Amino acid sequence: MSDYTIIGSRMPRVDSRAKVMGKAKFTADLKLPGMLVGKIKRSPYAHARIINIDTSKALALPGVKAVVTGKDTEGVKWGVFAYTRDQQFLQTDKARYIGDEVAGIAAVDEETALKALDLIDVTWEEMPAVFDPMEAMASQTELIHEEYPNNINIHVNIDTGEVDENFKKSYYIREDTFTAPEESYFQAEPYAVVARFDHEECLEIWCPNGGPHMKSKPLSNSFKIPLHKVKVRRIAIGGAFGGRSEICPADYICALLAKKTNCPVKIEFTREENTIGTRQGHAMITTHKTGVDKEGKVLARETTCYMDGGAYSSTGPIATSVPFLSMEQVYRMGSVRYNGYRIYTNKPIRGMIRVHGRGFACGLDTQLDLIAEHLGIDPVEMRLRNSRQPGEYTGTKSYVDSCALDETIHKAVETSGWKEKWGKLPPFHGIGIGTNSVQTGFPMGIRGGSQSFIKFNEDGEATVMSGVVDNGQGNENMLVQIAAEELGLLPEDIHLVNADTETTSSDPGSYSQVSTFVGGQAVKNAAYNCKQKLFEVASKILKVAPDTLAAKNRMIFVKDNPEKCIPIKKVVRISLLNFTSVNAEGGYWPKVDMKREWVSNPYGQMCEAFSFGTTIIEVKVDPETGQVTVMNAVACQDVGKALNPLVLEGQFEGSVAMGGQGGMLTEYHEWKEGRCINTTMLDYKLPLACDMPPIKSIIVESIEPKGPYGAKEAAMSIAMSAAQAYSAAVNNAIGVYMDSFPLTPDKILSAIKAKKRLS
Amino acid sequence: MDKIDITLNINNKPFEVTVSPNDTLLEVLRDTLDLTGSKESCGEGVCGSCTVQMDGNPVRSCLTLAMEAEVANIKTVEGLANGDELSGLQQSFIDHGAVQCGFCTPGMLMTADALLHANPNPDENTIRKALGGNICRCTGYAKIVTAVAHASDPQDDCPDCKNGGKTKE
């Protein structure tokens, strides 16, 4: 039985009430007095030199308040790393993709702004563009960025040694190549930003974000104003999935327009802008060469991955690494060599989507199934023989503490009825398994830690301050649960102030799956410290030692004698009467190897904990149309500790939908010469309620020693493993191992036909 | 063209508004009347985030001219609760964890509310079909479907039907 009151309960989320009443305010819902409408002029060409931008006609239009171009900027270039600063927020020399920002406009209303947009006269000189990463590397035409030869943005090389020797020792070696096109986030909320400069010349800004502090720094750099003058405010956020962590040029353009007009400005993206003007997931071509022994244990692997990075670097070094990291975490490999290349092309910018680099689209699990079949091993057994075990080090020297991967495999196998189904299903029915692992955090230097402040009010309620942001996954509820549990209060006694850079300390954000582990832990530590102050006061009143006390249900009581107690509210008031307010701070900094660097030194402790997940999917394929009906999904993850199973199940289910059903069956982008054809919700095929299978969620708790209450990353390992399970299930149903993702009906049908011809 | 004065009946209250012919109902709700619960996500009648009810039927307010909405009884997400008292469906969404980012929630609720009025005890397939035009990117729909099913028909074996708002002892 759990010792906790609130942690581990199926507590409905604190933010739901406002959302079901339509009262929760998202950025586009904001209205400020005198607010103007902002719009962005984007390049209609994939690669074109800017000869001139004439804004005079636009400025002459009545109702237009300002037009900004690259000339109005400080010329600062943005990049996640010092060595990847390659993107201006308003281009001055040339545009590198269709959608690149060249000007911004602010007007009294939308109609005027749209009209003015057409009146901005840009003289372009079109240049040869390149859209395929392999062509880009060989291209003889002008580089997309001069400083990057062969259009290679990033090269990550990892070699754990003895790869060639181990290939020689291998019993069976095979090499396969897998391809996957780009995909997109399609957050429910299109991107929007509201900005204004207040009377103290502080920039106040609202926008969907994966971490307010990750927005404030680049804004402070761009405007050359101190950090305290950039106030990123909390606002409800309609989904992020990794697509809102970085600064968006619109943030800067909106703020620049606000500065120039001295009025608040709002920019709302169209769905098309959200698709091409934020980030996308990388297209990838991955080759795995894997050597195994007779029992199927992987002795050596060499993986080469070419990633289409689009026009700018974004989180390039991370994106180029993570596909590899996921596979090295989940499976043991005797030795491994990895070469990841991120290539510039004249297409929209690629960033992280759910995780960086889409490891699930690398085909590693498909190859594992191929090897298993060759050796006559069941895919489940194949995974168990290679699965990560607790207490081991990964190839790049990260220690894995808690790990219940095997348990997730066993439980998913049992619940799905794998043993009764594998090899025994009727034709065109299939079952497939995927396993994966995700990091709980990255080394993030001075921004890797989080700090929380807690103050008690005289009514016995507490205000909790935290930099953690909620993108929709339930982070705010998580913080409230932790604070209430730790302080002995009820959730309704907690007033949360979060995701506001003016009032909260630096925090890594809802980024790298670290909100609970780092931000939650900071709140837990602050609450613990605050509780000790309460105990000190209470101990004097109750005449016992502070360490004999506990707090629960708004009461402080003696652990061995609960009837000896005092309300927390009373303790707070007595403390105040003794000239001491009750407040505290607490923080958490993950112990990672600060010398680890993505490109120059990809070795050392990556993060403190890793999550592990298994998904099993059962499908039926229509052999005449290639259409897939998904019958069942079982999602099982080692989350360390489930702080709230209700919320967690929702994360698992969403992961199956986006990672599996969308990621592997229906979602991908189509192009015509650098123009993204399917930017809208009609043309980009997001999964629907009527097409989703029932999903069974199973939570495995390995209790991570370093996590808050034992918690670590939750649900991303489902998104990743679900994708693999979907493809494995289809492969099993049709008896063909597909090497081109996603598995659309046309590809499935071709595979079925090709197989028929052969047999 | 000139602006026109019309009356819209929204959540049982008449609102006199001045609109342009090219104003959509969604724009008038959000921009003129500050009823920002209805959301624009796709703007072309696909995603369902802007769904409101007209005479009890769910419709896309982004593809309905404000002028075409005159006379009808319009219900928006703001009209689901009775003051502070949530409707059973709203409470069920909360209790079953059907809300994540919450951006699709208002439209989802308006479609589901209309379904439950027409069919108080829909089975799972009926619910999934009825919600086919409301896209949610967060939930995988599982908890939304359960929330709709259990809104009118609470289940004894559902851990979330009864403990709404309460934490475990």
Add this chain to the structure above:
Amino acid sequence: MRLPKFEYLCPDTLDGALELLATHGQDAKILAGGTDLLVRMKKGLLRPIFIISLKALNELSYIKIEDGALKIGARTSIANIIASDQIQKQAPALYQACEKIGAATIQHYRGTIGGNILQDNRCHHYNQSQFYRSGRQACHKDGGKICYARDDSDRCNSTCQSDGATALTALDAQVVLAGKGYERTVNLTDFYTTDGIMPFAMDSSELLKEIIIPFSSGQSAYQRLAYRSAIDYPIVCSSVLLTPDTGKKKIAHARIVVGAMGRSPLFLAHESDSLKGKALDDTAAFRKAAHSSMNSAATFAVHNVGATLEYRCAMVSEMVFRALEQAARALKA
């Protein structure tokens, strides 16, 4: 997304509407449910000066039996079509097609059958935002001289993706077009221009008033393929009508129609005729007709509505076959 400006006209009577069309037809568009028109306007694909709303014309919303035919007012909502027992009984293909239109919340209450028939042809190079279409030459349908779907094509190859029109063509329906002071009835098969830019053979001063479905002793069926089971337009569809002979064992008449593969629903006369006299359970004949339908339809189609052309062509055969099987099954029952 903002609609462009227009003048809104809302006539009280059909005559009033026809009067307005006679005056403004060239510059006007009819607004029924708005689910197709308003999206195109938002994308700047058309900017009518006048919008003539059918909102007040309840007289165009009906389903009735008259003169041995089913008559449907053009403004009848898709919801009412689906709810109609008469249509389920007399024109199952139309029922099945309407069920698949859009998603329940889009189609049922605002969308109309007239609007579904008159939904404009689509092409993924054309149904795009103004921004998308900038920075490249305009295509035929957009007022230019090139086609992005088929290189070197001197005409527009946009595709008719109407579920309703495909089913109604199989049902041998007619449409009644009203102009100021006249009405004319046109077979749906003659209603198309084969010009993707303006696919319908009607004058801008005319209004689609009614759809007439002649009674048949046969059974109809509709099959379609799309990415998802709601929202999406069909990437290929087929509707058939099988009329039995008096003994009810053989096919006296067949109508095979393929949709979403050309500028209009494709009535395949040769394949239809091939089934004359065939037994209701002659699966081989169905397969053969379906295969031939694929070859016929393939000559019209271009890659412009999503899935690969090769796949869509292959699926014509399957959809036709399934529709034939379904109709035959219904006849045998």
